[in-house]
Amino acid sequence: MLDINIISTVLLVDDDPTSIFLQQHLLTDVCNYNGKIHECHNGKMALDYLENKGDFAENGTSYPKPDLILLDINMPVMNGFEFLDAYKLLPKELKGGIVISMLTSSLNKLDKDKAEKYQDVSDFIIKPITRDQLLGIVEKHFKHTGP
């Protein structure tokens, strides 16, 4: 079976603490992931994380570049799509190799259509994300890059 630990850093971007909790549970308890998990509560915070700005400015703690970002759409301050717009403009070295999967609880087809227009989005998943979906993402994007 695929070992999820070929990835080592996951960034969860969601404003809902319960969603974060469920994703953490899926990663660690269900999929036996033992790498790092970081959480951000909106797009702005995630951008700061990637750029090491704001709360994530160099302060001794290191904030490794994530392999996988699970991105919610509907968030205050900066939503998922606004994050993607800003992400597109980031320098290559900050985003190279990052896989972004969009998660949403909306059944709105427009969101899916919109997400498909973003080249940086690899997958679009209706919440809650399942074990098979998560392993599928890792297999699709990381299988050949593993150690």
Added chain:
Amino acid sequence: MKALSIREKYTIGGILFGLSFPLFSQFLDCLLNDLSFTWTSIAIIHQRNVIHYVVDTAPVVLGVAGFMLGVSHQKKNDSNRQLREINESLDALTYKITHDLLGPALNVKALTEILHQSKNNLPEDKQAEILSKVHESINNWLLTFEDFMSLLRHEKSGALEQNNCELSDIIAELEEALSLEIEQSGAKIYSDFSESPTVYASAGYLISIFKNLLTNAIKYAHSERKPVIHITSVRHENMVRITFQDNGSGIDLTVNGNKLFMLFERFESSSGKPGSGIGLYLVKQQVEKNNGSIEVHSTPDKGTTFIIHLPIHSKS
């Protein structure tokens, strides 16, 4: 130059088109009678052939016809736009309902599935954590549901029943209704309406306005101190100026401050509490429906002050 309305365009079009009839018929008549096209010849052909007087009215008749056509066209356009707006707001509402109500419900489903599947394999503290998350999600679901219901009720509501309302009665009623939340949060509410005790407004709306402000002040309290809320009123010409001040976590209004009262806009708060983006939208709508206005001042980490102006008397 201001763009012409549909009505004006149609009227001008009708007049111009109408002008072509007398011009053409008089030009033709001059040509057939070997006359040069001058005012004198036009007068002559009018005398010879009375039908020209009838043709001369064409610009007026077609102008009026154009005007009427324009009016009906504009009406159709207006109602189309109205329908489109209603459709758009329905779309936005459907989107929000699926997202905000489906989200917590799916969370509860997933959480209970974890409990169900793992039976007793989960450590007790994890089980307790999951249960408290279930509780939290259901609570959020109910709060959001209530917000949506008050939004729908508001959109449907017709004429207002306005009276002279005692502000102290409104706050007393709310303190009673919200006694549980107030007690749990340790909130202190100080109100002083002695300078201007009444406003002319709908009592139901006043309750809704202050309920929203009070629950916000409690919900977004500062994490390091208990909520303290001061509500006072002073008279200002024909208006009552009500100041509603809290010591909560505050909002950074320099970023997107103009969006605070907009429907479905949500703001970051240090408490991390979710909101539906409905409450303050309703507050503003309800204040304005009572011929009032609302403004907000806020400092992150210090607190927020809402200032509401409402009429002291009925207009008539």
